[in-house]
Amino acid sequence: MTLEAEQLTYRFFTEIGIIFQLSTTLLEDHLPGRMTSREFGMLGHLVRRPEGRTPLEIAKAFQLPKTSVTHSLSMLEARSLIAFAPNPADARSKIAYATSQADPFVKEINHVVNERLSPLVADLGVDTFASALPHLEAIRVALDGERD
Amino acid sequence: MTLEAEQLTYRFFTEIGIIFQLSTTLLEDHLPGRMTSREFGMLGHLVRRPEGRTPLEIAKAFQLPKTSVTHSLSMLEARSLIAFAPNPADARSKIAYATSQADPFVKEINHVVNERLSPLVADLGVDTFASALPHLEAIRVALDGERD
DNA sequence: CTATATTAGTTCGATATCGTATTAGTTGGA
DNA sequence: TCCAACTAATACGATATCGAACTAATATAG
Numbered sequence: 001m002t003l004e005a006e007q008l009t010y011r012f013f014t015e016i017g018i019i020f021q022l023s024t025t026l027l028e029d030h031l032p033g034r035m036t037s038r039e040f041g042m043l044g045h046l047v048r049r050p051e052g053r054t055p056l057e058i059a060k061a062f063q064l065p066k067t068s069v070t071h072s073l074s075m076l077e078a079r080s081l082i083a084f085a086p087n088p089a090d091a092r093s094k095i096a097y098a099t100s101q102a103d104p105f106v107k108e109i110n111h112v113v114n115e116r117l118s119p120l121v122a123d124l125g126v127d128t129f130a131s132a133l134p135h136l137e138a139i140r141v142a143l144d145g146e147r148d
Numbered sequence: 149m150t151l152e153a154e155q156l157t158y159r160f161f162t163e164i165g166i167i168f169q170l171s172t173t174l175l176e177d178h179l180p181g182r183m184t185s186r187e188f189g190m191l192g193h194l195v196r197r198p199e200g201r202t203p204l205e206i207a208k209a210f211q212l213p214k215t216s217v218t219h220s221l222s223m224l225e226a227r228s229l230i231a232f233a234p235n236p237a238d239a240r241s242k243i244a245y246a247t248s249q250a251d252p253f254v255k256e257i258n259h260v261v262n263e264r265l266s267p268l269v270a271d272l273g274v275d276t277f278a279s280a281l282p283h284l285e286a287i288r289v290a291l292d293g294e295r296d
Numbered sequence: 297c298t299a300t301a302t303t304a305g306t307t308c309g310a311t312a313t314c315g316t317a318t319t320a321g322t323t324g325g326a
Numbered sequence: 327t328c329c330a331a332c333t334a335a336t337a338c339g340a341t342a343t344c345g346a347a348c349t350a351a352t353a354t355a356g
Contacts, residue, residue, distance in 0.1 A: 204334060235334090240333070240334040242335080
């Protein structure tokens with residue numbers, strides 16, 4: 001890697017970190033109680049997959065330790081936003097799925113956050129996001145495939 | 149915001165979250181003991197600013213609660229990678245600065261991580277990062293300015 | 297079949313994160 | 327000059343995160 005390439009990737013990941021921090025804080029300002037952005041992310045994942053997912057599948061999708069997923073899912077269960085069913089294919093396992101309360105909950109939060117972001121998006125132009133997205137996807141796929 | 153714009157920004161921030169998670173895990177695999185990527189980020193910040201920064205300045209730069217910064221800096225101090233000096237301008241305050249060990253430490257970690265990333269960057273092309281960067285910077289600046 | 301290795305999920309313990317309250321120092325106005 | 331409002335940093339407590347060890351179930355080799 002050339003020095004320039006190193007500096008470029010360094011700056012790239014630095015920006016990723018700052019944007020992540022800022023957007024997480026912004027989202028969490030609109031989440032109830034001590035719900036984390038991680039929990040909200042998992043909930044959205046399950047809402048878009050009504051057939052449910054096992055904790056291990058969620059751990060892989062989010063690249064998180066199993067034990068962190070256990071914790072986050074139990075928080076969501078405590079709020080009755082998800083529930084568990086036994087996994088018919090494997091008695092060691094179980095399936096987490098979104099309850100009927102989850103979809104309106106996620107929609108409402110997304111609505112509020114979008115209202116909050118709307119001036120910013122209008123100001124920058126949607127194209128800024130649209131232009132960045134394919135590059136981010138490519139990098140995400142490559143990073144994801146990189147794991148040894 | 150149109151529905152399309154909402155979906156676009158949603159996907160954008162989702163990608164940010166996944167890339168952050170993957171890159172953080174990758175970096176922390178190469179950090180000693182239980183050093184976090186956050187601590188490493190602060191250390192790099194101080195290495196590039198030899199005159200030092202107050203904890204509050206660091207909190208603003210990284211958009212973190214002061215109390216989290218206190219903790220992270222104390223971890224870096226325990227490793228003798230930073231030290232504190234009194235702030236001549238304000239006795240309530242103090243200045244954190246990188247010690248002589250910090251620069252070689254940061255360089256070495258960056259070197260190892262760059263080696264690790266090099267096939268990925270070669271595969272994708274540096275341009276993928278270069279193309280994304282200005283958009284990320286624009287979004288970061290806008291988000292940063294948005295804070296009420 | 298049975299023993300062994302592997303796998304899904306949890307428990308437990310250590311530490312990171314962060315909100316609230318506190319302490320010490322600074323500032324600005326009467 | 328004084329004091330009330332403000333500010334920098336920390337102490338403390340609650341909770342999030344995650345590695346290691348554990349339990350129960352499944353897969354596999356013989």
